[in-house]
Amino acid sequence: MRSRIFFLILFSTLLITLAGCSNKPKQAEYTIGFSQCVGSDLWRQTMLEEMKMELSLHPHSKFIYADANNSSSRQITQVQDMLSQGVDILIISPNEALPLTGIVEETYKKGIPVVVIDRKTSSSLYTAYIGAENYQIGKMAGSYLVNILKGKGNILEIMGLPGSSPAIERGRGLMEAIRNHPGVQVSAQLHGDWLPENTARELLRNKDKLKDVSAIFAHNDMMARSARQVLRQLGLDSGIKVVGVDALPGKGGGLDMVGSGMLTASVLYPTGGKEAISVALRILGRQSFQKENLLQSLIIDSSNVQLMKLQWARINSQQNDIERQQVLLADQFEIYKNQRLVLNFIVITLVLAVVFGGLAFHALLENRKINRSLEHKNQEILMQRNQLIEMSEKAEAATEAKLNFFTNISHEFRTPLTLILSPLEDLLKNEKPGTAAGRELNLIHKNVYRLLRLVNQLMDYRKIEHKEFKLHASANPLLDFLKEIIDSFRHNAGKRHIDLRLIVRENPQLVWFDVNMLDKVIFNLLSNALKFTADYGRIYIALGRTETEAIIEVSDNGLGMTEEELGQIFNRFYQSDTNYSRGSGLGLSLSKELMMLHKGTISASSKKGEGTVFTLRLPLGEEHLSAQEKIPQQSQGVRLYDEMKIYTTAVEKEPAGNVSAGLDLIKDQSVLIIEDNVELLDYLSRKFESDYEIFTATDGNEGLNLAFEKVPDLIISDIVMPGISGKAFTNQLKSDIRTSHIPVILLTAQGSMEQQITGIQSHADIYITKPFNFEYLQANVENLIRNRAMLKEHYISDISVPGSRKTTANTIDKKFLNDFAGLVEQNLGNEHFSVDEISKVIGVSRVQLYRKVKALLNCSVTDYILNRRLKKAKYYLSNEDYSVAEISYKVGISSPTYFSTIFKAKYGMTPTEFKKSS
Template sequence: MQIITAFWLILALTGCSDKKEAKEYKIGFSQCVGSDLWRKTMLDEMKTELSLRPGTKLSYADANNSSSKQIDQVKEMIDEGIDLLIISPNEALPLTKIVEDTYNKGIPVIVIDRKTSSALYTAYVGAENYQVGKIAGEYLANSLKGSGNVIEVMGLPGSSPAIERDKGFTDALKKHPQIKINGQFYGDWLGENTEIELLKNKDKLKNVDAIFAHNDVMATSTRKVLQKLGFSHQIQVIGVDALPGNGGGLNLVSNQTLTASVLYPTGGKEAINIAMRILNKESFSKENILQTVVIDSSNVQLMKLQWARINSQQSDIERQQTLLADQFKVYNSQRLVLNFIVITLVLAVVFGGLAFHALLENRKINKSLELKNTEILNQRNQLIEMSEKAQAATEAKLNFFTNISHEFRTPLTLILSPLEDLLKNEKIKLAAGSNLKLIYKNVYRLLRLVNQLMDYRKIEHKKFKLHATANNLIDFIKEILDSFKHSAEKRNIDLRLIVKESPGVVWFDVNILDKVIFNLLSNALKFTSDNGRIYISIGKMEGTVHIDVEDNGVGMTDTELKHIFDQFYQSELNYSRGSGLGLSLSKELILLHKGNISVTSKKWQGTTFTIALPLGEDHLTNNEKATQEHQSAKLYDQVKIYTTEHDQAVSNEKDRTFEHIKDQSILIIEDNQDLLDYLTHKFETTFEIFTASTGTNGLAEAYEKIPDLIITDVVVPGISGKNLTHQLKSDIRTSHIPIILLTAQGSIEQQVNGIQSMADVYITKPFNFEYLQANVENLIKNRVILKEHYSSDISSSGVKRTANNLIDKKFLNDFAGIVEHNLSNEHFSVDDISKAIGISRVQLYRKIKALLNCSITDYILNRRLKKAKYYLSNEEYSISEITYMVGISSPTYFSTIFKNKYGMTPTEYKKTRLQ
């Protein structure tokens, strides 16, 4: 009974809490054929892995070796609604279109085992058949100690796995000339076909030392034929697959039917892991090549034990799930029992003997509840005490910060006064005018933040007193507008006052309302583009005067509107550079007037703030009213605090017609125009500078200009700096460019996250410019050193070592392979390479120049001459034949460039090699 009571108590406590359920996914798996053991194992691995991920469903379809059927099955899965498709294509070409269509619909596609004829898929998982054959050949060569006779039993003629395994096998045996391949037969992947072929050629089996079959099924049939013919059991038989279970390669090696089997992993588990990474928006590799290993008597028992342990763990999982279901049944049963007990207790009241027992039980329960109630009360008191201490500590910190902020005003004043004197000095202004104006603007910005913080603390402590007077609201607004006219006219912004209906005399505190109007106008100027409009409208409605501040700027989303008046709120969508205090303070100041402030906005269409103030004076107390004579403060003593921020520095465009073109270029991405101008000015004497004020524009500039280095702020409009870095480092066109991240996020976790986004350097604000400059020069210097070191003699090995990440390595390997494959084509051009790799001609030139420090034509010519040099040294071809074999149209031209490269003609070189 106590267990049931505890269970219900826990259920009651947890039932009210919000439960965050894991998102459910539906994965479709289209298999070309599912009848053989290898593909059944693939499906079992997927189901095993999915059993660890509750909520994810698998929709499976077997095409039974029919491409048209497989296409129809994939279409049905898409219609049913799947989140991701895993497909093992029956044939590459017929299945390409449906895979591309699925990918283009935004559904991730994982291709497993066999590829299609297109690169439009999300990820590929599969083993490399060439490597399987090569490992089998190396194993046989080692076991035969470098000499012997072997026979190869291959799969279906013309199938890519059979061709690649055969190539890998023969390439491995080329290194051992004493090992001879006496015969090659096709078993078509089937055991009965293998037996027929081997019995037809039984004479070739007499002197054989080893037989390599392309799968374990054919290898098993090979062993049967050998036993039937009475040949020695010492003949080694090697298969491929090494599957677990009955009839699998592991058991065949274990019972010595097969000498060894090369593991050909199905990739089922890996496919599900990658699928979940894709669905959960985690990083993943597009190409996932599975590793293989030879299973023989030395390690087969270990592999069987591992597989048995996996099966055991899977059984445990299934048993735990069964136990969980049983527990739910027990729970329902106990609930019924509890109801029955309650009914029984009610009936037991009739019986005197049971009533006394029930009374004792109730007393025990009451004592237990009293103890628990006392414990809960103590805990509540402790929480209250801790909360009060935390609130007191927070208040002390805020008071300290407010006092410090108040002390800021004195040094700020002492900075402003000498600074204004320096700006009046024409000699100093000429030498450092732009820097002084930058300091001047940011001192006023800091002063505004200090004033806002102090005003807000006064409101929190109810020390902000209202001194309202009767005023002409229209004249008041006009005077404020005059302060912003200059900033608006410089940007061709239409700033005007529209009086719909005169409100007459309005009671308000001019020293408070001016802060609100100043803040709203300052925000409107900040978020309104050049040539825009800002209208202030005044009208009356139901005993209130309405002041509308309307602009046609960037606007806000619904999410931003919900929090726009929250304290310290900053939009993550607009990346506002404000403190998040101005609008919150404005709302509190309007509430002091017994008024209200609201906002309406649409993204990219504009924003309207509406202030509603009560007319008359009945809503004000006597303490909140003041005579005009008592209004001693100047009405607009803070004009400069709000308008200086919008003063734009005069742009001194330099005449760059005869300016020396710099060797290196830098792209700077920063939304703060002052900081962008500052960095541009500091770096433009040494580097070619490109700029962008949003992450989206910065990404486009990076792809177009391919700079030598990028400096970007983390928080910029559009794409964030970290996402931009990840995109550029993951793109073949820009992966080689060093990137420096600038940010105000200075915690260790944020710095680690920045480096994990693939940035080269992470610098926190405020930063020392010399430190930034040293990092810039160091990154560019290291890039130049790498290019000079590795491009001194361009070769295929040099190409592989120059790249410092996987994307660059793959790009250069593809580039070298395309060039090598087309050396004999005299019409081979840069355009052909661009089309093959999939990037523009200009981007290809810049990428090769950045990685190899040479032009593409020089690289191709160098490879042709190296190839010709090899032919001259090792092959019996004439000079004319070699000329056309390396893609050079004229023997005379070939002789000239060969001599320029190696200091002798091809004929002289050949004679020297012969001697």
């Protein structure tokens, strides 16, 4: 009896245990509903992603999401559906305040908490509100603009949808920020309706309002990006700051645009997604919370955008780690449930109860290990973040140290340059300019001054960077100042027949400026104009004034620039790849900084092939200058002579040598040299002209035309040059049947291994980096021409035996020779077969055919055809039973007598004698 009761109790206990251990799916802790007015834009997508990231820390909460697609009626219907599903809390981002007020109040009165995010409704019946203060956003943007504009400038405001509360509040904040700064004004307001396409349309419609604008404040980043694109389209991009709102992470977001320079800055407008979930969980957990939750913001510009991007990347990495750990936890939990299920079936035996406890304890230890691992990884992430900050500071300090070292080294260059200049000028006085030594010394003299100019520019720029360049302005007659500078360039302009003149539209009389700064700007502009203006061109310097400014215009009818180049010319170290003469990229950037020290401006307008106009504007009067920036006129030292020598020497042309080409012997080989640096081109021409006939070109297109026209024996070409690059030039040359056989040597300053490999892959024969040893270049030229001559001998000896020809170095040359030999072979019996017929079939001109055959076979087309006919006749005489007359007709020679004569001249015996000997 007792044993039965014991077993009954044991059986009941087991049943209760099995029932209690059944694996029912765990219900969600809470159901959170989120109704969003529109989810298509990047800002609201980021809000949703932040919610999901926060919810990933609470995996037992159910999340219901609905997108109303910008429709208030649809949003009301979606909220009603959520209520019918039994949500525990509603998070809502209203599309419009008034239409959504009713449904929010209805939900709140039902006892369901309501969290309003981003925009409020027209009622205060809600549980909590989360969002940024739009008024503060606008005020922060205004303060930032006042700071970067240094208290002076016009702002164009691009507002959101008319009547929307964010647009109104941001506009009020902006006006409040600039209210105490009379120098900064909102010159115009346009409505972009939050959309980039509307923004672009409004800006283009009101483009006249952009002329005097210093900065643009757009109410979101998308409209700001559209504004920047319109500015670039109108050529107004260089001087206008563009500030947006949102600063979203990810591709195409505000952080990306600030990092790439598309936007000057962006005001962070937090989405509040993470905060909304956090507040909702606090409400559901009956914890304390605030009803009004205003999100903090900050300005993001080039000084902190990289740090923000790194932080966002680190957050994403952390989120991925969390999600990965949750997957592992879910896997472990699934394993654990399966183990419990197995144990529930075998729990009848008391022995397995111990095993069950052990497994449960083991699972608990694993969970603790995972938690410890997560804590350890969080610590590692924090340490890495601190290390990144420390490394960034060290890198900045190292960069500054390198620049200081480079500047100091540049300063030391002045002493050896001076020691070079003095004895060099003594040598020039004792050497005749027309001699070879005189030309070499002049070349050295010009480049020493060029190097001195670069050193001076670099030192000046570093002084500006460290704010060591102080303005020392005095009142000076601007007209006399310009005349003195222009007179120093008249000699160089006159030698090139360039019309250099000063046009006075209205004399501003005395103007306050630093003569030792402004002369650098004028010298640089005139020097550039002389570089880019062809002989017999014109350079005009116009002087005028307005009520507040003196205006200097330097215009020329030279090469001009593209819109892309125009937008970059004032950037530090920018060098155009298409200009005929590239400088250091410092001159115009330095000129801009010097004009800014004068509180003036420099701008440029240009069209490709039509010329360029640079405009300088200097404020009249002295009110814009501080007391420290003004000095008495007599105390200002003028260094115009030194500056004139540095700038004018750079544009002088070398004296022409003695021309005696008419008495020179005709050279056997010719060389085409393509180089956009005229001095290097002249130097190479002089070095090679004693051994080769020299052709020269200064750009890729001219060189390609000369190569097709002259078909030289070898080409030496620069890589970076106007027109087409040296690599593209080589590709075209080697892919054209007329010039594919010509060896090419590429000269370049691009000396990395990857660049050399690319040069060789463009089918160049040799790739030589600058600076190069001339003897090494000369040896390569001689070697290539000698190898090409050996290749000709190979073709001459081998062309008569079809099928035995070895593989040539150039597939196009091989195809040409096969086609040419086959065509001649097919027409040996045609006595009317001519050179014109061959050129028509092959597809080249008669002249090109002669040059190609001469280059590859070292004989004329007529000689080649005659030799083939005689060799064919030898074959017939040795192997066939034809008469001499029949063989003569078969090889295309109509006169047997003539045939016998040329056969004997070629082989030393008549055809009859040859036949008998065979």
